[in-house]
Amino acid sequence: MVNLRVDWRASVALVGTVMKWLAVAMVFPLALAAFYGEGLVTFLAAMTVAVAAGWSLERLDDDPDLGAREGFLMVGLTWLAVSVVGALPYVIAGQGTIAHPVNALFESMSGFTTTGATVMGDIGFDTHSRALMMWRQQTQWLGGMGIVVLAVAILPELSVGGAQLMDAEAPGPGIQKLTPRIAETARALWKAYLGITALEVVLLIGLNAVGVAPNVTVYQAVAHGFTTMATGGFSPAARSIEYFSAAVQWLIVPFMVAAGTNFALFWHALNGEPEAFGEDTEFRFYVGVLAVFTGLTAVLLFTGGTLQPTRVGPLSGNLEQSVRHAVFQVVSLVTTTGYASMDFAQWGRPAQYVLFVALFVGGSAGSTGGAVKIVRWLVILKSLKRELFTTVHPEAVRPVRLGGRALDERAIRGIYAFTLLYLVIFFAATTLVYVDAARVGLDLIALDAMSAVAATLGNVGPGFGIVGPMENYRPFPNSTKLFMVFLMWIGRLEILPVLVLLTPAYWQS
Amino acid sequence: MRVIIVGAGEVGSSIAASLADAHEVVVVDTDPERVDTLTYSLDVLAIEGDGTSLATLREAGIGDADMIIASTDDDETNLVTCGTAKTVDDPFTIARVKNVDYLETWQHAADRRAFGVDFMVCTNLLTAEDIVRVVGLPAARDVDPFAGGTVQMAEFAVGDGSPVADQTVREADRFDSLTFAALLRNGDVEIARGESRIRAGDKVVVIGSPESVQAFAREVAPAETPSGSEDLVIIGGSEIGYHTARELEERGLHPRLIERDPDRARELAEKLPDTVVMESDATDAEFLAREHVDEADAVVTTLESDEKNLLVSVLAKRLGADRTVAVVETAEYVDLFETVGVDVAVNPREVTAEEITRFTRELHTEKVALIEDDKAEVLEIEVDGDSVLIDRPIREAVADLPDGFVIGAITREGRFIVPRGDTVIEPGDHVVAFAERDALEAISDRL
Numbered sequence: 001m002v003n004l005r006v007d008w009r010a011s012v013a014l015v016g017t018v019m020k021w022l023a024v025a026m027v028f029p030l031a032l033a034a035f036y037g038e039g040l041v042t043f044l045a046a047m048t049v050a051v052a053a054g055w056s057l058e059r060l061d062d063d064p065d066l067g068a069r070e071g072f073l074m075v076g077l078t079w080l081a082v083s084v085v086g087a088l089p090y091v092i093a094g095q096g097t098i099a100h101p102v103n104a105l106f107e108s109m110s111g112f113t114t115t116g117a118t119v120m121g122d123i124g125f126d127t128h129s130r131a132l133m134m135w136r137q138q139t140q141w142l143g144g145m146g147i148v149v150l151a152v153a154i155l156p157e158l159s160v161g162g163a164q165l166m167d168a169e170a171p172g173p174g175i176q177k178l179t180p181r182i183a184e185t186a187r188a189l190w191k192a193y194l195g196i197t198a199l200e201v202v203l204l205i206g207l208n209a210v211g212v213a214p215n216v217t218v219y220q221a222v223a224h225g226f227t228t229m230a231t232g233g234f235s236p237a238a239r240s241i242e243y244f245s246a247a248v249q250w251l252i253v254p255f256m257v258a259a260g261t262n263f264a265l266f267w268h269a270l271n272g273e274p275e276a277f278g279e280d281t282e283f284r285f286y287v288g289v290l291a292v293f294t295g296l297t298a299v300l301l302f303t304g305g306t307l308q309p310t311r312v313g314p315l316s317g318n319l320e321q322s323v324r325h326a327v328f329q330v331v332s333l334v335t336t337t338g339y340a341s342m343d344f345a346q347w348g349r350p351a352q353y354v355l356f357v358a359l360f361v362g363g364s365a366g367s368t369g370g371a372v373k374i375v376r377w378l379v380i381l382k383s384l385k386r387e388l389f390t391t392v393h394p395e396a397v398r399p400v401r402l403g404g405r406a407l408d409e410r411a412i413r414g415i416y417a418f419t420l421l422y423l424v425i426f427f428a429a430t431t432l433v434y435v436d437a438a439r440v441g442l443d444l445i446a447l448d449a450m451s452a453v454a455a456t457l458g459n460v461g462p463g464f465g466i467v468g469p470m471e472n473y474r475p476f477p478n479s480t481k482l483f484m485v486f487l488m489w490i491g492r493l494e495i496l497p498v499l500v501l502l503t504p505a506y507w508q509s
Numbered sequence: 510m511r512v513i514i515v516g517a518g519e520v521g522s523s524i525a526a527s528l529a530d531a532h533e534v535v536v537v538d539t540d541p542e543r544v545d546t547l548t549y550s551l552d553v554l555a556i557e558g559d560g561t562s563l564a565t566l567r568e569a570g571i572g573d574a575d576m577i578i579a580s581t582d583d584d585e586t587n588l589v590t591c592g593t594a595k596t597v598d599d600p601f602t603i604a605r606v607k608n609v610d611y612l613e614t615w616q617h618a619a620d621r622r623a624f625g626v627d628f629m630v631c632t633n634l635l636t637a638e639d640i641v642r643v644v645g646l647p648a649a650r651d652v653d654p655f656a657g658g659t660v661q662m663a664e665f666a667v668g669d670g671s672p673v674a675d676q677t678v679r680e681a682d683r684f685d686s687l688t689f690a691a692l693l694r695n696g697d698v699e700i701a702r703g704e705s706r707i708r709a710g711d712k713v714v715v716i717g718s719p720e721s722v723q724a725f726a727r728e729v730a731p732a733e734t735p736s737g738s739e740d741l742v743i744i745g746g747s748e749i750g751y752h753t754a755r756e757l758e759e760r761g762l763h764p765r766l767i768e769r770d771p772d773r774a775r776e777l778a779e780k781l782p783d784t785v786v787m788e789s790d791a792t793d794a795e796f797l798a799r800e801h802v803d804e805a806d807a808v809v810t811t812l813e814s815d816e817k818n819l820l821v822s823v824l825a826k827r828l829g830a831d832r833t834v835a836v837v838e839t840a841e842y843v844d845l846f847e848t849v850g851v852d853v854a855v856n857p858r859e860v861t862a863e864e865i866t867r868f869t870r871e872l873h874t875e876k877v878a879l880i881e882d883d884k885a886e887v888l889e890i891e892v893d894g895d896s897v898l899i900d901r902p903i904r905e906a907v908a909d910l911p912d913g914f915v916i917g918a919i920t921r922e923g924r925f926i927v928p929r930g931d932t933v934i935e936p937g938d939h940v941v942a943f944a945e946r947d948a949l950e951a952i953s954d955r956l
Binding site for chain 1: 767775777778779782785786787796800
């Protein structure tokens with residue numbers, strides 16, 4: 001019998017607390033169900049299960065004390081647990097394809113991890129209730145800034161060790177403590193997040209009021225506020241953002257850019273230092289990357305050589321449309337939001353490959369975006385430049401600098417390790433998905449399989465071909481779907497905190 | 510004036526020698542031999558004792574002293590000595606330190622009285638500034654840093670072929686953050702007006718940021734002034750080496766620095782973003798050849814021992830470096846260094862003693878630089894609420910003042926501000942100004 005060195009009871013008990021609180025989040029869809037006169041049973045039942053399960057798990061440890069190891073376990077399990085609880089309404093409602101438990105879990109995990117990949121057959125209010133569709137949107141918003149960050153912000157028992165928890169969850173290497181108390185930092189981040197979301201909702205409603213956004217109801221405004229700032233990508237509209245006017249598409253772009261920005265910068269800006277944006281190396285690089293990708297895509301669309309004109313509207317030669325769709329799609333995929341302003345899977349191959357590369361870029365550290373993250377690419381580029389220099393001058397001592405600060409060599413090694421691991425998992429997972437698809441006779445082309453893995457591991461959402469923005473993940477066999485649930489899970493937590501749970505060294509002394 | 514000097518090493522003795530003629534000098538040292546030597550060699554009173562002790566200071570007559578200069582080799586001893594002296598009476602206190610952190614703390618204090626020190630001189634920084642003047646601005650006749658190094662005053666001779674010769678000041682004024690203060694011609698001082706014409710043979714006094722002064726030097730004397738592409742090599746990552754590299758960086762230059770210790774090399778590389786730091790032994794001729802140190806325009810040696818500096822300088826010179834500058838701790842070696850081919854030997858103690866002596870002679874509480882034998886000076890004023898300069902545009906303020914007064918630069922909370930007609934000076938700003946002797950006498954109480 002191996003002697004376990006991890007106090008798993010403490011971790012599980014805290015996961016129980018978080019599950020219990022998730023019931024509170026369901027009050028919103030419950031109220032909507034009452035408002036629209038839809039059945040209340042779905043959410044009441046789900047809430048009961050959440051409270052009961054959470055309460056019984058809490059009994060495992062009356063006074064949970066989290067160390068570093070317990071922290072990893074708690075964070076990892078929390079995301080799994082909320083996804084299971086979040087899937088309950090889909091199963092209980094029993095409407096459409098997502099009533100199947102595997103599909104429900106996929107949809108829920110996709111929601112909380114802000115992936116935005118869907119297995120929903122027909123998206124719309126004919127099959128699904130408005131309350132259920134809003135719950136789907138809301139899971140993304142809850143997951144965006146981070147369930148654990150939210151838990152640290154509101155649960156006093158997590159104030160000690162909260163930094164470790166947030167570190168295990170927050171996108172990007174390391175966290176920035178904005179205030180001396182970690183719970184205050186967590187609250188500051190959530191306030192900025194809430195504020196910008198509210199601003200977007202108000203502006204969307206405003207566009208409707210001035211008559212340039214006919215399809216934007218209050219419901220749609222709230223629903224898209226939830227999934228833009230979370231870089232989620234779910235939409236209650238079957239055609240995603242294509243359903244809305246050009247004005248709406250233009251408005252959403254800056255909010256997606258904001259969602260992929262380090263939220264600490266907003267906090268600094270609100271504290272009277274707006275210059276923080278210009279001084280931040282990562283932000284400058286982020287804007288530069290967006291500009292280059294957009295420029296390239298816009299040229300490809302405008303010249304039209306890459307379009308299959310029979311299937312896509314006439315973009316070529318139309319400057320506004322070329323630029324709008326290029327910037328929207330680039331920003332959407334780089335920030336890992338995953339909205340579509342049109343079916344980009346119908347674009348010509350060159351433009352699609354530009355977008356495919358964009359799937360790996362990711363948002364900034366401390367943003368809600370997924371994938372590898374801008375800051376890691378920046379550090380890798382800078383350290384490669386250093387390598388070239390030291391090859392010629394072997395004695396040169398060159399720290400890699402980020403915004404004037406020299407980076408620790410261990411941090412650089414960590415970034416190399418993460419990125420390599422990310423790519424290894426990407427290739428291995430692509431192979432698995434491919435093989436599993438072949439097993440059930442599903443015809444996949446390489447780009448489709450690769451994009452499906454990149455889109456789930458990077459928490460992006462849509463890919464190309466059969467997983468294009470107007471398609472869904474339903475055709476995959478259940479085994480592949482469960483595997484993708486795993487990919488979304490480790491992708492959201494940046495792989496290492498989850499993988500470490502699978503090592504014997506973690507569990508033993 | 511009665512002056513007490515604590516510490517009779519090279520710095521203290523040198524200051525004592527300079528001051529002995531005109532002042533009553535008391536020297537305090539813990540070493541009886543030094544006390545003995547001084548008693549016979551200089552017309553001063555030498556006392557054996559510890560300057561940090563109240564009893565010793567009393568014995569030295571602290572009650573009657575006008576000034577106390579703490580110049581031992583130990584920073585903390587000097588600071589404590591000044592603090593101790595202030596508990597008895599209020600003599601003017603001068604402390605010599607090596608650690609730049611102390612200087613920064615002292616400059617940071619709003620009233621510049623931190624540690625009970627009225628004037629602080631930092632050996633490492635002064636030496637670095639001296640080296641940079643030699644290496645970075647060889648064309649300058651005189652260079653003085655102000656406002657903690659944020660502002661520089663420099664005096665340049667304008668040669669026949671100079672691009673600014675035969676231009677008016679307005680035409681020549683194409684440098685950001687640089688003000689033309691005066692033209693010196695045949696021993697006369699002429700305030701630089703827009704229409705003043707610069708002639709070959711004149712000297713110009715400019716005030717500006719270190720980078721703009723460097724840019725100006727590149728324009729007036731391109732052959733002598735190193736540009737960004739020029740190769741400056743510093744060997745030895747001592748504090749002096751570090752500050753030399755930092756000062757060169759501030760002037761927009763990109764030096765290379767060679768340090769043997771891996772940890773120190775890494776530390777320096779982190780602190781110096783525009784310097785290429787190399788970890789190697791500088792006596793390794795193969796390495797020097799591979800890194801083309803032989804083609805360097807200037808090699809500065811700031812290693813920890815004089816012998817190593819000598820060895821490396823001579824080696825670099827033999828390999829073919831254009832100019833070598835070496836730090837020499839032992840004053841007696843200075844001549845020797847220059848005899849065997851080192852172009853400039855800089856002795857930190859000598860530099861410090863000179864600075865303290867010059868300051869003592871001037872006895873100004875603000876930093877000054879003298880121009881043309883006292884006909885004019887560049888001075889740094891911390892502006893307070895009563896000043897005539899405050900709370901109105903410079904254009905208006907200057908109109909009220911005599912002609913021979915030019916505001917060259919302003920620093921606010923350590924940031925450089927280019928003075929323009931509509932700039933409004935705020936309390937607490939440091940103003941670096943050029944003033945003719947007569948003008949200064951007329952207005953000094955209104956500043």
